[in-house]
Amino acid sequence: MGFDYLMTDHPAWQPDGDSFHRLMTDDENSAWLLSVRGSQASFRAVSGDAFPPLVAAFAVPPQAPPPAAPIHQALSDLGTVGRPRNPSLWDAMATAIVRQVIRAGQARRLYRDFCLRFGSRVALSGEKDIHSFPSPERVLTLSDDDFTHSGMAFKRRPLRHAARAFLAQGESWSKLSPSVLVKELQTIPGIGPWSAGAAVADWSNDWALYPYGDLAVRTWARRANPDHHWPADEPSFARTWRRVTGDSLATYTVLTLALGCRHSGSI
Incomplete structure (x- = not known):
């Protein structure tokens, strides 16, 4: 693998x-x-x-939907991310x-x-x-x-x-x-x-089911693009996140968690 x-x-x-x-x-x-x-x-x-x-592979779509532009590049830099189920x-x-x-x-x-x-x-x-x-x-x-x-x-x-x-x-x-x-x-x-x-x-490994308004996703979405206005509270962030990620909600969620894992260290 x-x-x-x-x-x-x-x-x-x-x-x-x-x-x-x-x-x-x-x-x-x-x-x-x-x-x-x-x-x-x-x-x-x-x-x-x-x-x-199964070790599933996750990568952002080649062409980002316009709302996803604030985070697309930072997550693209991860390349293909594997995560074992x-x-x-x-x-x-x-x-x-x-x-x-x-x-x-x-x-x-x-x-x-x-x-x-x-x-x-x-x-x-x-x-x-x-x-x-x-x-x-x-x-x-x-x-x-x-x-x-x-x-x-x-x-x-x-x-x-x-x-x-x-x-x-x-x-x-x-x-x-x-x-x-x-x-x-x-x-x-x-x-x-x-x-x-x-x-x-x-x-x-269905990351559309993850509680994507939680602190980890909020933290690393802001780190991916600190210039974007991300709501601070969980319900508002979750609504914004659904709009930004669209049909790629699961992929963007797990890759944002992967960004945090990579930079904060999880071992």
């Missing part, structure tokens, strides 16, 4: 010398190690016999919960520490290893102290609610269209529109 740039926005990415690795699991006990060096990526099967996850709906849900309210850097630290403490392990080179996010079954075995000592006390209730709901309905949810799934996930206590949209976008 070759891309000009491959997104490493998910907190599961781990540095290892000049490479980065991510242990990816699906919801049926298959697992792969995705390794990236530069713009080159490769999968290694760890368990199961399912096909590796999260094959685990459970991990996508859990990741969105961990990301709620807090900054991205803090969410990465909490996610990784929780994986290290309670997730399954795969050995890398030398003495290094990498861990997956604990399964919903494992999450439900954890005590209140387990959550507290890993800095996740605030996430305890939504993660437990999500784990119970996933075990009961995960199989049927995986068969729904992404747009319907966004609505279904919001029936879980502690999962609102932002978390549901972020989780389903991660799982499906």
Whole structure:
């Protein structure tokens, strides 16, 4: 697989010398190690016999619709961006919960520490290893102290609610269209529109479902073109963003997040 740039926005990415690795699991006990060096990526099967996850390619249209001119050039400079689809709906849900309210850097630290403490392990080179996010079954075995000592006390209730709901309905949810799934996930206590949209976008790679009025998109749209008048509040920005991006809403959204990932660092 070759891309000009491959997104490493998910907190599961781990540095290892000049490479980065991510242990990816699906919801049926298959697992792969995705390794990236530069713009080159490769999968290694760890368990199961399912096909590796899809790495989708995103690039801006050759000709930008006039409203998209404020951001088109900055995103064109990224070239073709690859992003692996999260094959685990459970991990996508859990990741969105961990990301709620807090900054991205803090969410990465909490996610990784929780994986290290309670997730399954795969050995890398030398003495290094990498861990997956604990399964919903494992999450439900954890005590209140387990959550507290890993800095996740605030996430305890939504993660437990999500784990119970996933075990009961995960199989049927995986068969729904992404747009319907966004609505279904919001029936879980502690999962609102932002978390549901972020989780389903991660799982499906349909970035029209991402909550594109959020702070990350607003921040990097302004960075792409600081001279353009971007509304400061989320509802007004979201309306402007839909108008500016038109039929390419999903592409411009994920590429704007990729711009942030590239310049702010996500590893």
